[in-house]
Amino acid sequence: MSVAPSAMTRRREAQFEALMQSAEKRICEEGVGALKARDLAADIGVALGGLYNIVADMDDLMLRLAQRTMGRLDAALEAGAVSAAAEQPAEVLEAIALAYYDFARQNLQLWRALFEMRLKNPALPEWNIQAQLGLFRHMNAPMAALMPASSEAERVLVARTLFSAVHGIVAVGLEERLIAVPPQALAQQICWLVRAACKDLKEN
Amino acid sequence: MSVAPSAMTRRREAQFEALMQSAEKRICEEGVGALKARDLAADIGVALGGLYNIVADMDDLMLRLAQRTMGRLDAALEAGAVSAAAEQPAEVLEAIALAYYDFARQNLQLWRALFEMRLKNPALPEWNIQAQLGLFRHMNAPMAALMPASSEAERVLVARTLFSAVHGIVAVGLEERLIAVPPQALAQQICWLVRAACKDLKEN
DNA sequence: TATTAAAAATGAACGACGTTCAAATTTTTA
DNA sequence: TAAAAATTTGAACGTCGTTCATTTTTAATA
Known part of the structure; x- marks a missing residue:
């Protein structure tokens, strides 16, 4: 690694x-x-x-830094997932989402650097893409439990949607340029959305 | 204006x-x-x-451009909202979300410029903040209909959460750096999430 | 150990960038 | 028409990432 x-x-x-x-x-x-x-x-x-x-250059430097940050993020998500294991799949997803939020708060600038990278050459190296995709790993088991009748592709799509939605809430919430939402309220909003989405998945 | x-x-x-x-x-x-x-x-x-x-400088230029783009976005959201008026509030919110996605797709680079602004002075001028906050205007009526018992503050918080979530899905989805999700599938995912969230609001 | 070839480190120099400002030009006023 | 005010100009500045001929260090060989 x-x-x-x-x-x-x-x-x-x-x-x-x-x-x-x-x-x-x-x-x-x-x-x-x-x-x-x-x-x-x-x-x-x-x-x-x-x-x-x-x-090689500053782009390379940024990508290496991103790789390290993603490594830490991966560990944080893993820790979040196991802390809620053996619970309902919705609770595991909720724990992962909260772990993501917590990581972003605790590593705000490094986390921001992941998205603010403006590379001269926008094409990402394969090892970086794989690291990004690897982050979804933690959602596999709970997604499979929530959508047992769905295809792998369908589950991946929904997992991405859920992750993107949580990411959006976190990103906008941590942006201080507008109204600052209290961390506790933000965490509550994240939980609400994840729960609502999972509830809907369960019913259909 | x-x-x-x-x-x-x-x-x-x-x-x-x-x-x-x-x-x-x-x-x-x-x-x-x-x-x-x-x-x-x-x-x-x-x-x-x-x-x-x-x-004044390049930052000022970017902020003026953002203002223009937000003006167009506001019009697009308004058009989306009225196209679904007199329907269920959830359908109005869905229409707004889809209008947002459509605007981002049709004005990809200008829309991106809204978020990729890296200002030397991160403090936004008041007119820019007001324009951003004004975009939530279109959600007021449907949110009030969905959460009649909640306070104004509570509704604003949920509206922001919903908007941030949709924004996240759109932003990640339109990022070509990873897997490209087909536009139709992305629209479907957006609808699903908005519906699931609204359904949950309705039940509680 | 002495000699030499390869590898690594140096920092001056380059081009591109946003920004400034004294000078030149244009427009307005008297 | 002359003076004053406002506008426009473009050379110059400081900062940035990057390059590369030169020097220095390290390793291999006799």
Whole structure:
């Protein structure tokens, strides 16, 4: 589950890790828009041009960071799912949704960086796509329980819809540009929507 | 309902309008990331520095563009709402959601620009905030019909939740970076979620 | 160990960008 | 028509990501 480019010497791996940590620190403190090649190079004690021996370019850097963040998000969703296992499938989905919300709140800037990535080359590398799709893994079991008569494709579609809806609520809710919704109220809204959707699935 | 800064001469208004149109054309054709001050200045036949007599800076330009787009979106939502009026409130909300999805599809790049704005000064001007909040206007009547016993604040919260959820589905669905969901399937998913949410509201 | 070839690191330089501002030009006023 | 005010200009500035010829370090070989 390494996030570093393959074929690295030990020294390079250390540099890569230092770069990632310095970038994450800066994102957390100042937001993703404040990431500057010169700052990062200075942080890890490397000349400006040396950055490009560790990472192909800033897009590559962002994608590697996204990979790390998704790894942590995956673990958080997993923890949320198991905490509600052996319960009703709707409750598991609810726990996953709340875990997603909690992760976004606790890692606000890193989580935002996942979506604010504006890559020069919009085509994502395969390993990034797979990591994204892998996040849906936690919904498989509860979705299958909720929609036993449906096809795999149908379940995947509904899972994506549910995830997207929750993501939208979280994203808009954490946007401070408009009215700030109290966290507790937001969590309650997420639960309501997930429950309502699951109830409907159950009835049909 | 003017979108131009006040206290403009006739000439300035014409320049402003030309600037907006040229910017919108470029956004539609190449995406918001391709907007360059030099290109726009050339487009409207003005020296580079002259842009800053028409608009305070690029942030201001983006906010004015957003204002125009929101104006069109507002009209589209209104049209969607009236097309389903005198029906069940759930059907009105469904029509609004579908109108939102349709607008996003038909004005993909301009719609994206609404959210991809990364302003140097993240504080939004009051007129922009009001325009955003005004978009919820169309949900007032159906929400009141669906939740007659609830407070105004409660209804606003649920309306925001519903809108955010639909927005999330649309945003993720129109993101081509992952699996492309067929438009018809996406519309169906939106309808399903709105209906499920409304059904739950009705029962409680 | 000395020599040499390969690998890695350097930082000045480049082009693109948004923004500024003294100077030139146009328009308005007296 | 002359003076004053307003507008327009485009060169110049600072910042950014990125490149690459040069230097420095590391590794291999005799």
